[in-house]
Amino acid sequence: MTAIGKTRWAIAEGYIPSGSTGDSRALTSHETACLLNAGDRAAKVSIRVFFADREPAGPYAVTVPARRTLHLRFNELRDPEPIPVDTDFASLIESDVPIVVQHTRLDSRQAELALLSTIAFGE
Amino acid sequence: MTAIGKTRWAIAEGYIPSGSTGDSRALTSHETACLLNAGDRAAKVSIRVFFADREPAGPYAVTVPARRTLHLRFNELRDPEPIPVDTDFASLIESDVPIVVQHTRLDSRQAELALLSTIAFGE
Amino acid sequence: MTAIGKTRWAIAEGYIPSGSTGDSRALTSHETACLLNAGDRAAKVSIRVFFADREPAGPYAVTVPARRTLHLRFNELRDPEPIPVDTDFASLIESDVPIVVQHTRLDSRQAELALLSTIAFGE
Amino acid sequence: MTAIGKTRWAIAEGYIPSGSTGDSRALTSHETACLLNAGDRAAKVSIRVFFADREPAGPYAVTVPARRTLHLRFNELRDPEPIPVDTDFASLIESDVPIVVQHTRLDSRQAELALLSTIAFGE
Numbered sequence: 001m002t003a004i005g006k007t008r009w010a011i012a013e014g015y016i017p018s019g020s021t022g023d024s025r026a027l028t029s030h031e032t033a034c035l036l037n038a039g040d041r042a043a044k045v046s047i048r049v050f051f052a053d054r055e056p057a058g059p060y061a062v063t064v065p066a067r068r069t070l071h072l073r074f075n076e077l078r079d080p081e082p083i084p085v086d087t088d089f090a091s092l093i094e095s096d097v098p099i100v101v102q103h104t105r106l107d108s109r110q111a112e113l114a115l116l117s118t119i120a121f122g123e
Numbered sequence: 124m125t126a127i128g129k130t131r132w133a134i135a136e137g138y139i140p141s142g143s144t145g146d147s148r149a150l151t152s153h154e155t156a157c158l159l160n161a162g163d164r165a166a167k168v169s170i171r172v173f174f175a176d177r178e179p180a181g182p183y184a185v186t187v188p189a190r191r192t193l194h195l196r197f198n199e200l201r202d203p204e205p206i207p208v209d210t211d212f213a214s215l216i217e218s219d220v221p222i223v224v225q226h227t228r229l230d231s232r233q234a235e236l237a238l239l240s241t242i243a244f245g246e
Numbered sequence: 247m248t249a250i251g252k253t254r255w256a257i258a259e260g261y262i263p264s265g266s267t268g269d270s271r272a273l274t275s276h277e278t279a280c281l282l283n284a285g286d287r288a289a290k291v292s293i294r295v296f297f298a299d300r301e302p303a304g305p306y307a308v309t310v311p312a313r314r315t316l317h318l319r320f321n322e323l324r325d326p327e328p329i330p331v332d333t334d335f336a337s338l339i340e341s342d343v344p345i346v347v348q349h350t351r352l353d354s355r356q357a358e359l360a361l362l363s364t365i366a367f368g369e
Numbered sequence: 370m371t372a373i374g375k376t377r378w379a380i381a382e383g384y385i386p387s388g389s390t391g392d393s394r395a396l397t398s399h400e401t402a403c404l405l406n407a408g409d410r411a412a413k414v415s416i417r418v419f420f421a422d423r424e425p426a427g428p429y430a431v432t433v434p435a436r437r438t439l440h441l442r443f444n445e446l447r448d449p450e451p452i453p454v455d456t457d458f459a460s461l462i463e464s465d466v467p468i469v470v471q472h473t474r475l476d477s478r479q480a481e482l483a484l485l486s487t488i489a490f491g492e
Binding site for chain 3: 377382384386417419420422424457458461472476478480481483484485486487492
């Protein structure tokens with residue numbers, strides 16, 4: 001299948017609420033980068049996370065196999081360090097082959113959930 | 124009317140919740156690809172759906188007539204197979220003429236609905 | 247001021263819920279095209295609305311003065327015809343000078359509001 | 370680190386609700402421009418705010434240091450003037466080095482919050 005996308009992507013918004021009313025993984029507050037690798041070669045992806053008042057964290061290394069999607073939750077990143085909660089951040093996502101990146105948040109701090117999503121900025 | 128758009132689009136996010144509190148089609152949880160064909164030729168559209176851990180599903184074939192819009196619900200796709208619920212997916216949408224694709228979700232798992240929308244990635 | 251934007255924009259999603267729990271204009275369900283004309287010449291804007299099963303409506307004519315923004319509610323369009331409620335639609339927005347178009351919906355059918363927004367597709 | 374982004378961005382939507390049910394800064398209704406400067410030079414950013422019926426406000430000057438993100442709340446801008454609440458606006462964001470801009474709103478006028486987000490229009 002022919003690849004689609006770009007190799008450098010940025011998400012300027014990021015925030016992991018510390019609280020959550022959901023009692024399952026599906027309804028726990030989360031901040032996600034959805035990665036699509038529609039091509040026939042595995043994508044080696046490197047993520048750097050930016051903050052307001054300190055040097056960037058990372059790189060975090062993930063692989064998206066050929067013809068697969070990975071919905072990556074920022075709050076599950078551990079190596080080299082977890083992303084702090086209740087803290088503004090942004091992210092830069094670089095891949096060795098074209099991918100597509102979309103940013104989604106599910107916020108369940110209150111009784112009812114709220115959602116946002118946008119295609120990231122690619123170049 | 125002059126066509127507008129691209130012929131290859133990707134939506135990296137996709138998720139059909141299995142639950143819903145809405146009691147009508149309008150308020151049932153759904154994941155939608157809104158397709159606009161503003162041009163004067165019918166668009167033959169092919170959709171492939173990507174997962175985290177298996178080969179892609181599809182292609183699903185749909186037609187958008189000239190000067191029409193089709194708001195396609197992923198949970199209504201049946202041929203060659205339905206999209207599983209509660210499962211992360213992504214989609215690649217290809218057309219033989221330029222179209223515009225926008226991704227929208229209405230989530231009514233809880234008492235109050237939540238919405239997200241973004242223009243897809245086109246190239 | 248230097249203009250920014252494109253002259254042809256498309257919004258593939260559109261839906262005006264017939265119901266609303268809000269008791270003010272601010273909290274009434276609405277579907278909006280936010281138009282920004284940052285340049286020094288007035289923008290003459292023409293809008294066509296597309297449906298699933300009939301020919302497009304319009305054109306609707308609006309003007310955005312130089313250095314102004316217009317947050318246009320589709321449910322307030324009247325000439326040549328109102329947009330039907332509870333009906334899927336899409337829109338094509340053409341301007342004689344560069345503008346920027348963003349699509350926003352506030353849905354207050356239920357007790358709590360839901361929001362979506364995305365930059366439109368411009369070319 | 371290599372910069373990413375554009376130097377001119379527009380957000381056509383803007384609205385600061387006057388009410389809020391949140392009792393903390395995190396849950397107070399807010400309209401945000403998230404700015405990412407992934408490069409190695411500080412970004413000098415100039416913001417102009419557009420209205421429906423008066424000349425633009427600003428410029429507002431902010432700096433985003435190298436390798437930092439700034440999540441700027443429009444309701445905290447004060448110089449040269451605060452942005453009025455309950456008023457439609459739009460914004461033009463110009464930087465001397467490439468940055469990425471994403472628009473996010475948290476609306477907590479009602480008991481449950483609502484969210485929207487989109488990458489801004491860059492050129």
